[in-house]
Amino acid sequence: MKQFFAFIKKEFYHIFRDTWTMVILLILPMVMLILFGYALSTEVKNAGFAVYDPSKDSATEQITHRLDVSEYFYLYDVLTSPEQVEEVLKGGRVSFVIVFSEDFYNNMVHTGEAAIHLIMDGTDPNTAVTINNYVSNIILGYQQELLDRATLPYKINILQKFLYNPEMKSSYNFVPGVMGMIIMLVCAMMTSISIAREKETGTMEILLVSPMKPLVIILSKVVPYFFLSCINLITILLMAVFLFKVPVAGNLFALLIVSLLYIFVSLAIGLLISSVANSQIVALLISGMALMMPVMYLSGMMFPIENMPIFLQGMAQLLPAKWYITAVKNIMIKGLGFAAILKELGVLSLMALALITLSLKKFKTRLE
Amino acid sequence: MTVIQADKLTKRFGKFTAVDHISFEVKKGEIFGFLGANGAGKTTAMRMLCGLSKASSGLGRVAGFDIQKESEKIKKVIGYMSQKFSLYEDLTVRENIRLYAGIYGIPEKEISPKTDLLLENLGFSSEKNTLVKALPLGWKQKLSFSVAIFHDPVIVFLDEPTGGVDPSTRRQFWELIYDASQRGITVFVTTHYMDEAEYCDRVSIMVDGRIDAMDSPTNLKKQFQSPSMDGVFQQLARKAKRQAD
Numbered sequence: 001m002k003q004f005f006a007f008i009k010k011e012f013y014h015i016f017r018d019t020w021t022m023v024i025l026l027i028l029p030m031v032m033l034i035l036f037g038y039a040l041s042t043e044v045k046n047a048g049f050a051v052y053d054p055s056k057d058s059a060t061e062q063i064t065h066r067l068d069v070s071e072y073f074y075l076y077d078v079l080t081s082p083e084q085v086e087e088v089l090k091g092g093r094v095s096f097v098i099v100f101s102e103d104f105y106n107n108m109v110h111t112g113e114a115a116i117h118l119i120m121d122g123t124d125p126n127t128a129v130t131i132n133n134y135v136s137n138i139i140l141g142y143q144q145e146l147l148d149r150a151t152l153p154y155k156i157n158i159l160q161k162f163l164y165n166p167e168m169k170s171s172y173n174f175v176p177g178v179m180g181m182i183i184m185l186v187c188a189m190m191t192s193i194s195i196a197r198e199k200e201t202g203t204m205e206i207l208l209v210s211p212m213k214p215l216v217i218i219l220s221k222v223v224p225y226f227f228l229s230c231i232n233l234i235t236i237l238l239m240a241v242f243l244f245k246v247p248v249a250g251n252l253f254a255l256l257i258v259s260l261l262y263i264f265v266s267l268a269i270g271l272l273i274s275s276v277a278n279s280q281i282v283a284l285l286i287s288g289m290a291l292m293m294p295v296m297y298l299s300g301m302m303f304p305i306e307n308m309p310i311f312l313q314g315m316a317q318l319l320p321a322k323w324y325i326t327a328v329k330n331i332m333i334k335g336l337g338f339a340a341i342l343k344e345l346g347v348l349s350l351m352a353l354a355l356i357t358l359s360l361k362k363f364k365t366r367l368e
Numbered sequence: 369m370t371v372i373q374a375d376k377l378t379k380r381f382g383k384f385t386a387v388d389h390i391s392f393e394v395k396k397g398e399i400f401g402f403l404g405a406n407g408a409g410k411t412t413a414m415r416m417l418c419g420l421s422k423a424s425s426g427l428g429r430v431a432g433f434d435i436q437k438e439s440e441k442i443k444k445v446i447g448y449m450s451q452k453f454s455l456y457e458d459l460t461v462r463e464n465i466r467l468y469a470g471i472y473g474i475p476e477k478e479i480s481p482k483t484d485l486l487l488e489n490l491g492f493s494s495e496k497n498t499l500v501k502a503l504p505l506g507w508k509q510k511l512s513f514s515v516a517i518f519h520d521p522v523i524v525f526l527d528e529p530t531g532g533v534d535p536s537t538r539r540q541f542w543e544l545i546y547d548a549s550q551r552g553i554t555v556f557v558t559t560h561y562m563d564e565a566e567y568c569d570r571v572s573i574m575v576d577g578r579i580d581a582m583d584s585p586t587n588l589k590k591q592f593q594s595p596s597m598d599g600v601f602q603q604l605a606r607k608a609k610r611q612a613d
Contacts, residue, residue: 006470010459017458202452209418209448209525210471211440 003212007220014194015224025190029182029232030239036174037244044130047095048076050088057105059114063142067098072134089121095131096120108146175240176328177301179233180321183259184266184295186232189287191225191270196283199274214363222267229263240332249335255328258341261348262324268355269320275362295321323347369396371523371554372417377426379412386412388577389426394556394570396522399549401565402558404574405605410558411451411527413574417556418448418525431522444472447516447524447553451531455512457501461492464500465515472519486514506537510544517548524548526557530564542567562598573601575608 015021049067053060068075076094079085085097099117101107108114118135120128198204207217233256240246248255269291277283296302298312299321305313316322327344330336338345372394379387387409394400404410415421417430419439428435431445455464462483469479487493490510500508509529517524526545530538542564549555557568565571565585572582581588581604585597592600 002473003471006467010456010463010467013459013463014456201457202450202454203456205420205450205452206448206454207471208420209443209446210468211443211473212471 004216004220007212007217008223011194011220011224015228021190025186025228025232026235029186029236032182033175033178033236033239034243036178044072044095044127044134046071047073047131048093049073050077050079050085050094050097051075052079052082052085052097052099054102055100055104057103059105059108059146060100063100063116063139064098066138066142067135070134070138072131085119089119092121094121095127096135098135172246172329172333174301175236175244175246176325176332177299179236179240179259179328180262180299180301180325181292181295182232182236183229183263183324184269184291184321185287187225187229187263187266188270188273188291189284190228191221191267192273192277192283192287193280194225195221195271195274196277196280200279215360218271218360218363222271225270226263226267229266230260233259233263246332247335248332250331250340251337254338254341255331257338258324258327258331258345258348261345261352262320265320265348265352265355268352268359271359272355272362275359294319298322299325301325320348320351323351370394371396371431372400372556373427373429374413374417375427377413377416377428378424379409379416379421380424385577387416390574390577390579392572392579392582394523394554396554397549397552399545399555399557399567399569401568401571402556402574403560403562403565403571403601404558405560405608408574408608409577410574414525414527414556414558418446419443445522447519447521449512449516449524449526449529451527453505453508453512455500455508455515458499460497460499461487461503461511462496464511465518468515468518474519482518486518490514506533506540509533509537510541513541513544513548517553520551521553523554523556526555528558528560530559530561535563538564562596562601565597565601571597573604575604580604580607 015025051064053064064075067073077088079088079097082099085099088094089097097119099119101115101117104114116139118132120131122128195204198207208214237248237255241248270287273283273286273290277286294315298305298308298316299319300316301321305316305322308316323344327341327348330340330344334340370393372392374393375391376389377387377391378385378389390413402410402414412421416423417428417435419435419442423436430442433439433441433445435442456467459467465483465486466479469483474482483496484493487496492507492511495503495507500511503511513524513526513529516526530541533541538561545555545557545567557564559565568585570582570584571588572579573588574580581591581600583591588600589595589597592603594600594603
């Protein structure tokens, strides 16, 4: 026990005395969260649009006005001929052009049919989809009001509605994703580097010659990073709730349990990497390439897993991050409890067990 | 009393035989020099004795324990200083000492007085709260050695402890080794500085994984009719077929 505490104390000295370690451990997670939150958001704000309106009646003017005053869009240009549509889109200053049919209001009232043509800049499909949703909602809203005033009953209207994330806030998607990524990064990368550093400087040799048991060496490496990851978890959650207004709708206790389990899995991966890597740079590369990339692209954080080719979907199932992110979404956003994440808890537990067994086996007590 | 005993100790890596049936004995309190060119197998042999590497065949006993079966017991009674300088650079002198004292389970109340005594002997008292990375290399090595024998081991293994150090610091380092030997600690030291070989009670010279000569420096010089250990070494090393790595 004394060995254990002496060693943990030493590990904390390493962490607190190295500026870069501190930066990576404590500042990087916050920076990443803020970056993903503000810069990489697919939310649309203040997008310009142009209008081509041959009918110029009360209805078309109302709709244009509503789009213009919304927080998402502003009227950039009024076009005078259909030929200008492509031109203005190519200019890049507008994200979409709205084209009304002729005699819009009359057609709508008398035939019940009036057409709006929405021409989008599709170079960024994610943004285009978001814009499409916003515009449709605004127009539908206007239509709804007209229908309410009209005396004709039994009109069917189409209403789009997004469950759980009615405003299509992207923070609802990226916060669980970033949590999955940061925890993996801090735990796996930092543990593997700290063990690789001891191999590189030769202190590992001294430890292996000492009467310290390999299990004790491993555990005392893991404990400080487990502790710091918990701090990170709390920071991220606080930032998520207060800065990005992502609620913790479900069981907070369940969220903490699944997070602790995921931290453990990540630490085990770090140990596994360190058993292969003999230098810090190799440890860094392996955790960067083999962990970060798949977690970013395959975990469902950026791209939906359902849209991937079958092969990649299969790969995604092997990522602990995928299961963790699903569980976090279920709890934080859908507001569910333990019952909803039993499968994820099960899979993560199995992964933890397999990984820790493997890394203990691989950790070499002898240097050959 | 014999504290190290090797009997046809062998280490193979695949087809390559790094250490080839070496046999020797080291007595308590002796300073035993383990010489050889780079790649001759010194470090591998030493690692087998310390329990860092498993012998392919042959027997070995260190401090009365079998190196194959009782390596955990061996670890408690030996000290080790590796080729690389291996204290923690971002810890202070005092913190390093305390860490190793903790690892070797030295009782809490003994640590402080022992640490003070050690620092005083080394003349380091004023540097006890200095980070190790700020010390000159010679000081680091002296500290490293003192830490390796802090728990009063039966044997201390030194793997090229004086690499890269100037001759005068090397001499000071050897004074520490003599002190330890006088306290009854057996010193097993690998080196390729032949002036250091002269300081040993007995030396063995490894060539291509085998021990080709073993005796006191005086006897070896007589046997090979050479005025210095360097000459002895040159004659033996010329026979080597293996390239240094």
